Amino acid sequence: MVGRMVKNKALSNAISIIILIFVILLVFIPFLYYLNNISQNTTVTTSIVNNYIYLKNLQISQITTGHPSLYYNGSSIYAVYSNGTFVPTSNLTIVSILYLNTNGIWVNVTSIQYPLVVSKGQVIILPSYIQGRPIIIVTSLGNIFFLQPGSSIGPFATASKGGVEILTQIYNSSGPLSVSTNVTTNIYSTYKNFTTPIAFSNQTGTFVARLPQYVFYQNSKGQVITGVFHNWIVLGLATVNSTATQGIKVTLQGQPVVLIGNYTQVTSTVSLTLQVMGNSNINTNIKVSVFVNGNNYTIQNNRAITVPAGYVNITVITLQANDTTQQSQGVISHYSYSNAGYNGKTYVAKSFLILIPPGTTNPTVYLNYRNDYNYYLVKIIGNYNKNSQVYLVLNGTVYNYNNNYWIIGGNYSFHPTCVFTATTTYGAQTVIFQYSNGTSFTYTFPNIPSYVIINQPMTITVSYNIIEYWQQLQ
Structure with missing residues (x-):
């Protein structure tokens, strides 16, 4: 009886061992297959990546050498x-x-x-x-x-x-x-x-x-x-x-x-001077605006700015300007842009490029303006009957009496108006041109002038009275 029990136990152990071996094989064989696949996939992935890098670099080489x-x-x-x-x-x-x-x-x-x-x-x-x-x-x-x-x-x-x-x-x-x-x-x-x-x-x-x-x-x-x-x-x-x-x-x-x-x-900088000049290389007091390399600068007389060395783009914005320094004396000078000068070269256009090599000392751009005309303060006085509607006409422009005007210097046609009634003509009896330099000219009817020269501050005085009588024919 005891021998049979030992025999059965030994058989049971053998069966357990066989089952264990079967389970191990059942699990281990797929695991080996999985490990083998991982190794193969890694090899394939590495190969694909290396191939892509090779093709990518080859394409760069081909294009840089002309294909295409x-x-x-x-x-x-x-x-x-x-x-x-x-x-x-x-x-x-x-x-x-x-x-x-x-x-x-x-x-x-x-x-x-x-x-x-x-x-x-x-x-x-x-x-x-x-x-x-x-x-x-x-x-x-x-x-x-x-x-x-x-x-x-x-x-x-x-x-x-x-x-x-x-x-x-x-x-x-x-x-x-x-x-x-x-x-x-x-x-x-x-x-x-x-x-x-x-x-x-x-x-x-x-x-x-x-x-x-x-x-x-x-x-x-x-x-x-x-x-x-x-x-x-x-x-x-x-x-x-x-x-x-x-x-x-x-x-x-x-x-x-x-x-x-x-x-x-070029990354170095230089100091550039912009100098505003008037007639005969005389400094003026006008304010002008200039773009330098896209930046806006206001200049009166002169101004030093820092710019990158090399080519400098300059565009003159102010093409006309007034010098009001003598305004209290009755004169406003008008200037128009003429040209620019740099390093012995003249630039007529309002926009131009100059070359300032690195290390250049005291580079200066001269902005030249021409005094083309002046405004003069003209006082126009009229002595007349207040019921009369009279005025002065200069070159077709109407000026009311007893006012001050800024008028551009020049020669002007001169025409004081008249008032007509049924029996009389009411017009300029006396005209006086009095200039700021002390000179004065007086004219009486019928020698009233047909023009006036305005070349300095002055006063124009017109006195009105009856200059003609009219009588109705019977």
Whole structure:
């Protein structure tokens, strides 16, 4: 009996062990499978991420080397496959094009159907309201390409074979600003001046290009950023003698090349004196308003202001002004803007740019005004019967008696009115012109003058009386 119980217990233990092993296998095998899947998924995910990074970087490399190059002229985007080293042709998928609106907000261009696949050279025409605005191109791989009007990414030229394009930009803390300036080159054998950006097609020889030392960028508010030459950036295959000098000697290799004249922003300041001048270089006491780099300044005689070195934008706001210094003596001098002078040069326009290089000492802009006429205080006195409605007419303008008037100096027709009755004519009997310098002229009827010269403060006195009798015929 005891032996049977031991045997049953041993059998029960064996069965328990088998069940335990089965449970362990039932749980452990899926766990191993899960661990294996996790490992495989991690490997796949890492592979996908690495592949995405590779493709993203490859796209940047392709575009910066011309497959395709992107050029933005301010109204259209030119996609040009200017480098044949990539085989086969790579596509560029654009998922968004944004522009910077007048409120400083990036807005998507909704009139373009996305995704836009670029597989060959083409022109992407943008809506007219984007004219001249910066843009951003977003690709399907997440790359973002920023373009100012007149700038490009990758070598670009209007020729499909050979050619060169010359661009200029100011590089500041906010990025590059595309600017236009003069470039002198002998690419057409003789030296000529051109305005950047400029493209020359089918040029496979050697030429020289030279840029000025300073360029500027001006926004709609009149604010100016000045750039000083820093270096040349060469995109594409070409041989150059130097990239650190304003003049560069270039030998093309039969492929499109982009030359970018790169300028850095001038950040130093100078003290500029604005001097208001009258006739014969005489100081005046008129107050004038002037915009300098978009800021308004009021000047009387002269004023020193601090401005950024480089190009300075000056706009004369006050084109006419009165000098009232001698008003108590009966004279107001009127001045009109004539021209401005700086560094030996005369500027006739009311708005102009001057160049003040860093370190310039005592730069002065002379604002020249011409005293074109004066107002004189004229007292007009009339002695007449108070029931008479009489007045004085000068050059067609009516002046009431016993008042003071500010009248522009000059020669005036002189006509004192008359009053007619049934039997008499009541008119000017005596006229006296008395000037501030002490001279006086007296006229009596019938020698009343027909004109008067007003060239200083004066008093005009007209005395009325009967000058003619009328008798009715029987």
